[in-house]
Amino acid sequence: MQSVKIGILGLGTVGSGTVSVLKRNAREISRRAGRDIEIFTAADRDTDKNFDCDLTGVALTDDAFSVVNNPEVQIVVELIGGTGVARDLVMQAIDNGKHVVTANKALIAMHGNELFANAQEKGVTIAFEAAVAGGIPIIKAMREGLAGNRIEWLAGIINGTGNYILTEMRDKGRNFSDVLVEAQALGYAEADPTFDVEGIDAAHKLTIMASIAFGIPLQFYKCYTEGISKIAQEDVQYAAELGYRIKHLGIAKRTASGVELRVHPTLIPHRRLIANVNGVMNAVVVKGDAVGPTLYYGAGAGSEPTASAVVADIVDIVRALTSDPENRVPHLAFQPDAIKDTPILPMSEVTTSYYLRIQTEDKPGVLANITRIFSEQGINIEAILQKQPEDDEGLVPIIMLTQPVAEQNMDEAIAQIEALDTVKTTIMRIRMETLG
Numbered sequence: 001m002q003s004v005k006i007g008i009l010g011l012g013t014v015g016s017g018t019v020s021v022l023k024r025n026a027r028e029i030s031r032r033a034g035r036d037i038e039i040f041t042a043a044d045r046d047t048d049k050n051f052d053c054d055l056t057g058v059a060l061t062d063d064a065f066s067v068v069n070n071p072e073v074q075i076v077v078e079l080i081g082g083t084g085v086a087r088d089l090v091m092q093a094i095d096n097g098k099h100v101v102t103a104n105k106a107l108i109a110m111h112g113n114e115l116f117a118n119a120q121e122k123g124v125t126i127a128f129e130a131a132v133a134g135g136i137p138i139i140k141a142m143r144e145g146l147a148g149n150r151i152e153w154l155a156g157i158i159n160g161t162g163n164y165i166l167t168e169m170r171d172k173g174r175n176f177s178d179v180l181v182e183a184q185a186l187g188y189a190e191a192d193p194t195f196d197v198e199g200i201d202a203a204h205k206l207t208i209m210a211s212i213a214f215g216i217p218l219q220f221y222k223c224y225t226e227g228i229s230k231i232a233q234e235d236v237q238y239a240a241e242l243g244y245r246i247k248h249l250g251i252a253k254r255t256a257s258g259v260e261l262r263v264h265p266t267l268i269p270h271r272r273l274i275a276n277v278n279g280v281m282n283a284v285v286v287k288g289d290a291v292g293p294t295l296y297y298g299a300g301a302g303s304e305p306t307a308s309a310v311v312a313d314i315v316d317i318v319r320a321l322t323s324d325p326e327n328r329v330p331h332l333a334f335q336p337d338a339i340k341d342t343p344i345l346p347m348s349e350v351t352t353s354y355y356l357r358i359q360t361e362d363k364p365g366v367l368a369n370i371t372r373i374f375s376e377q378g379i380n381i382e383a384i385l386q387k388q389p390e391d392d393e394g395l396v397p398i399i400m401l402t403q404p405v406a407e408q409n410m411d412e413a414i415a416q417i418e419a420l421d422t423v424k425t426t427i428m429r430i431r432m433e434t435l436g
């Protein structure tokens, strides 16, 4: 039987990993796919650099459009990244009747609705397993393995770079920027690393998972996004003293009035499995009404872990080449005409517990004022930790854990406490989840 010809766009970290895995495991992969997979052509804008893979037998070009317009190519594998030229290339590939595999979460989260509609019309597939949690087959698990469930919520560590930074800060007391430079050198970070540390990359991935979980359109711009760059070493230590770890979580939850969609640092009880997911590893907990909580764990970034997901998508497409488009697994798990516009809730309506660090002067009555404000806002305190004066100004950190409260009440309480004469700096707040 004839081999299936693919064209790869971008031979960086993920592209070179994909070439290496396809070549090294060629026999095993074709036994699974039923056909040989041939890397017919590949494009990189810089064809003179030293590629981290063996390109023997691959026609290399610096013109990515020549790959998507090549009539021999059946599957285009987009590994350039971004939403500029990558979007044009993917659109062109679909218009040319080619299937697409991509690792590009920004592209799917921001332009997926139009891309899927176009792919549906042209009878081709866009596969994007590598776009969420790297090598973990989370898209497949949710779209196919959990198809019998009403998914209630999901929560995940879905950025390897951010988790690597938080782990190194906690375990080795290293500073934020040194660890980020290392994560970049290891090929984990996005082209613009603020996407990793400010939660944008996690928000892209969460947007995609929420659509698959709840059958709603992709709505990246409605995702609440808060990064980890303000987390101080002392917050990591105080959280540990109270029995918690700080993790950067993406959380999507179905409520009676809509869907919560939020990315922020979160305190999690240290005994939870997900609190012990370290380094570049990712983990996602998905709670279905029938199955209960399920946990998916693995490498969330890196060359070959991500290539593992890219190659699995290629195999899926090769297997489906002979099936009718309408019998294929829908892009967002639900049939396109069954996608519902359930509202994404504003953060003011989200209810969580909180960790607060308040820097105050060490004077009588300070705590009484704070607790009075809490009580007026209906906020119950779960635990208090008062430390010795730590800075030159003699300010005392008071650490508080609260019971669940609506975000709008907490916003009001924080505004009033920050206005007190004795409170000298902005209050550090981190939301908490039990994930039970």
Ligand SMILES: NC(=O)C1=CN([C@@H]2O[C@H](COP(=O)(O)OP(=O)(O)OC[C@H]3O[C@@H](n4cnc5c(N)ncnc54)[C@H](O)[C@@H]3O)[C@@H](O)[C@H]2O)C=CC1
Pocket (backbone or CB within 6 Å): 009, 010, 011, 012, 013, 014, 015, 043, 044, 045, 046, 062, 064, 079, 080, 081, 082, 085, 103, 104, 105, 106, 130, 131, 134, 187, 188, 189, 190, 191, 300, 301, 302, 303, 306
């Ligand atoms: N690095 C990782 O661990 C992961 C990356 N991803 C995603 O995979 C995609 C690729 O990421 P990386 O491989 O890390 O990036 P990279 O920067 O290492 O590789 C991108 C490659 O594309 C080439 N390129 C740029 N513009 C081009 C153009 N117009 N035509 C042809 N080639 C062009 C660059 O020269 C480079 O070799 C991104 O969408 C990223 O978000 C997804 C999961 C994990």
Ligand SMILES: N[C@@H](CC=O)C(=O)O
Pocket (backbone or CB within 6 Å): 131, 133, 134, 158, 159, 160, 161, 162, 188, 189, 190, 196, 201, 300, 301, 302
């Ligand atoms: N920059 C991303 C790469 C994978 O998606 C991350 O660090 O997780």
Ligand code: NA
Pocket (backbone or CB within 6 Å): 129, 130, 131, 132, 133, 134, 135, 136, 137, 138, 139, 309
């Ligand atoms: Na994945």
